[in-house]
Amino acid sequence: MTQDLMTDCESDSMTVSNEVILNVNSVTLEYRTKKNVVTATKRVSFSVNKSDRYVLLGPSGCGKSTLLKSIAGYLPPVEGEILLNGKKVIRPGPDRIVVFQEFDQLLPWKTVLGNIVFALMVEEKLTQKQAEEVARYYIDKYA
Structure with missing residues (x-):
């Protein structure tokens, strides 16, 4: 079991993989406050391949952390979907560390x-x- 956890993420650093492991498709995220609805992201789309290292860069309050929380399964999108290894992210899971x-x-x-x-x-x-x-x-x- 522990060996499976460790080998799942291993890749040959010399080989570039085109295998998509994360798909963020037209994701809109919102927070509801007592007074209004705040749109954190609007129709954001990108994919990450197995060998990629990806950076979310932007000013404070632009939705970076909100998007990461959604990828982790803590915040469902109001529009669009997030797929991790081809499976829809609907809740936190042991395959993600945040x-x-x-x-x-x-x-x-x-x-x-x-x-x-x-x-x-x-x-x-x-x-x-x-x-x-x-x-x-x-x-x-x-x-």
Whole structure:
């Protein structure tokens, strides 16, 4: 099980893949406040291939974090759809890792490793040893 989690994201760095893993199709995202509706993104579309590294760049308040929350499954689009590996994103899932800008999402008394292990044990139902193995793999790979 842990080996599957680690090999799912591996790719040969010398090979460029045209395999689309993320499709954001005409996505409109809105927040509803007590007084009005705020449109965070309007009909945003892009795709990310397996070997791509993608950057969302823009000024504060333009919808970058809102879009990431939607890709993670925390905010459903009011229009359009988000596909991850060909499957519609409808809720958060263990195939995505999100670190929010708001630090109240992390356990401040835990290390980076500890926070990742905790999330993996809760979401994936892994043992402590399995979760540590997966967490260390990704920390070593991306840190």
